[in-house]
Amino acid sequence: MRVKRYIVNALPEAVSMIRTDLGKDAVILETKEIKVGGFMGMFRKKRMEVIAAVESGASKQGGTELPQRKPSPEVNAVVEQILQTAQRSSAAAAVMEPPAQPDPPVSDKRMEREQFIINEIRDLREYMVKLSRQQSDLHALSEPMLALKERLQEQELDSEWIDKLIEALSESEKSADRVYDRVELWGEAKHMLEEWLQPYNxxxxxxxxxxxxxxxxxxxxxxxxxxxxxxxxxxxxxxxxxxxxxxxxxxxxxxxxxxxxxxxxxxxxxxxxxxxxxxxxxxxxxxxxxxxxxxxxxxxxxxxxxxxxxxxxxxxxxxxxxxxxxxxxxxxxxxxxxxxxxxxxxxxxxxxxxxxxxxxxxxxxxxxxxxxxxxxxxxxxxxxxxxxxxxxxxxxxxxxxxxxx
Ligand SMILES: Nc1nc2c(ncn2[C@@H]2O[C@H](COP(=O)(O)OP(=O)(O)OP(=O)(O)O)[C@@H](O)[C@H]2O)c(=O)[nH]1
Ligand SMILES: [Mg+2]
Incomplete structure (x- = not known):
């Protein structure tokens, strides 16, 4: 995936540059209003920062190309989600305009700023991966299983043992080919925990x-x-x-x-x-x-x-x-x-x-x-x-x- 950053006066200007640089499959990841130039914090001009990305095969002119990163399959899946969302929200902006001038040469300050943005994007990716894992865990757990997990968390049982128990109970549900109701689940949990404690009884x-x-x-x-x-x-x-x-x-x-x-x-x-x-x-x-x-x-x-x-x-x-x-x-x-x-x-x-x-x-x-x-x-x-x-x-x-x- 290639990611590029543009500083423009207005979004249509960026869209046309993105189309020229990255091709028609490019999508806008982020748009943000920023202030540039000025003197001692005054007379700063309003500009727009646009981050765009494309999967592959884009032209190399214009914009500031950010370093390549090799995401894991999970990250790819999440990035795919981000891209699709961004694509939907930026669809209205995707109009063709004549290509504008490329950005000026990259200064040290700009490099720093770009590194900052790269880090932000990486953090966002990691957060999305974590979130999607948590979401899929939650979706996988039945209501009684969630209630049991909550109870054991309140009891300050180490998460290591909670996870182990929930995993064993999920396996038990799978082999029984059904979802336990609360009474059944509590009964099964009691049975398992007692077994763990048997050597110490x-x-x-x-x-x-x-x-x-x-x-x-x-x-x-x-x-x-x-x-x-x-x-x-x-x-x-x-x-x-x-x-x-x-x-x-x-x-x-x-x-x-x-x-x-x-x-x-x-x-x-x-x-x-x-x-x-x-x-x-x-x-x-x-x-x-x-x-x-x-x-x-x-x-x-x-x-x-x-x-x-x-x-x-x-x-x-x-x-x-x-x-x-x-x-x-x-x-x-x-x-x-x-x-x-x-x-x-x-x-x-x-x-x-x-x-x-x-x-x-x-x-x-x-x-x-x-x-x-x-x-x-x-x-x-x-x-x-x-x-x-x-x-x-x-x-x-x-x-x-x-x-x-
Ligand atoms: N509620 C409650 N109080 C207890 C229990 N066991 C002891 N206590 C009380 O705890 C306080 C301290 O008890 P001790 O037996 O003196 O404790 P200790 O460990 O010998 O104390 P040190 O020798 O000073 O370290 C006393 O008021 C006891 O009555 C219990 O199981 N429940
Ligand atoms: Mg004592």
Whole structure:
């Protein structure tokens, strides 16, 4: 395709030049009023800038020829659309007039201006390609499929998983040779998401672990959760639980856990540094399960992460659970999950389910970092407000009600 630019007094003048230069198949892409010449911004004359193009085989005289570009087939299709639209709108202007004088030689300034126009045209092409892709995607999706996509976007599920799910559902519709209604689509989506989460379903505190460390950002509910789990493990599993806390950072943090320890009748050891750990373990040698509390810190900082990791030493079978609050931002949770997953942490526990209606972060972290969710905490009541993570129940929360979304 050849593209040329003309500066003329009026459109008919350009039309005749275009006809002469580019032939009868040329079309006008853009017309714009511009001001040229003058002195200190005054006495500038009004002129018209006309951009015209032709597919091939045009004459080479006149106008300013812009560099050739080799568009992709998709771009060609979009450009074809632009050309047709421009052809329709400029049809009225396509009258033959005697050829006028060619433009003056190209100056540096003009070259710059031309480059600017080339860039503008390229941006327009890219935008049109993007737009046409989006349009065709939207046209391809049924109303229930669009509603599902919107629901999952509201749930802040990563677009990677949304696209994957929509693609799988479209495939399923194709093989069923029909379009699902909302209830069917939600049912199928639930089935697929549960399958994705199957490897992560029903994880809990490992029965083999004798020491379980809890780490996580400030105020997410580590200490409260430890108290809930101590009650669960004592009552449901009949295990003798002991507490260690290394949270000597915050005033009254030890007292908080000590209060729970007294209520639950669980012994507590306090450690100030990794050197105190052997003594603490010795003091709890009769316990089946030791739950260790740590100080909440800003774990966006690598230094704080390595500090807390240095405290998680044990010769006994042990595991570490990352505690995250669902009231946190997904992007911030992802940074923290990434920091800790580098140290081999595989389990995560989500709190404050009761304070949000947006659940996508759970799935994002599970699928992206391979973290196994253990429990969902949903309130401040110790020991009641906690339950094991179940994929089916979680997917129901994520999808919501088919009829109401
Ligand atoms: N709504 C709600 N509140 C919770 C939940 N879990 C804990 N909390 C509350 O969150 C606040 C902080 O809880 P903590 O257990 O002290 O949190 P932490 O992670 O130990 O805090 P630091 O040790 O300071 O980092 C308290 O008011 C808890 O009652 C939950 O699942 N839902
Ligand atoms: Mg605490």
């Amino acid at each position: 029903n994880a809990e505190i490992s029965r083999d672990a004798r020491v379980v460390h809890f780490v996580g950002p400030t105020g997410v509910g580590k200490t409260t959760t430890i108290a809930k789990l101590a009650a669960e493990q004592t009552i449901k599993r009949g295990r003798n639980v002991g507490f260690i806390t290394s949270d000597t950072y915050r005033i009254a943090a030890v007292d908080q856990l000590r209060t729970y320890a007294n209520i639950l009748n669980v012994p507590l050891e306090v450690v100030f540094s990794p050197m105190d750990l052997p003594k603490a373990y010795k003091g709890l040698s009769d316990r089946d399960l030791i739950l260790m509390d740590t100080a909440g810190r800003n774990f966006r900082s690598e230094l704080h992460v390595s500090e807390v990791i240095s405290l998680l030493q044990s010769n006994e079978p042990n595991e570490t659970v990352l505690v995250l609050s669902l009231t946190g931002k997904t992007a911030d949770m992802a940074i923290i999950a990434e920091r800790f997953s580098k140290y081999g942490i595989q389990k995560v526990l989500f709190t404050k389910l009761d304070e949000t209606t947006v659940y996508g972060a759970i799935m994002n972290l599970i699928l992206k970092y391979g973290l196994h969710p253990t429990y969902l905490a949903s309130g401040q009541n110790v020991p009641d407000d906690i339950e094991r993570f179940k994929a089916g129940k979680y997917v129901e929360l994520l999808l919501g009600d088919a009829e109401h979304e």
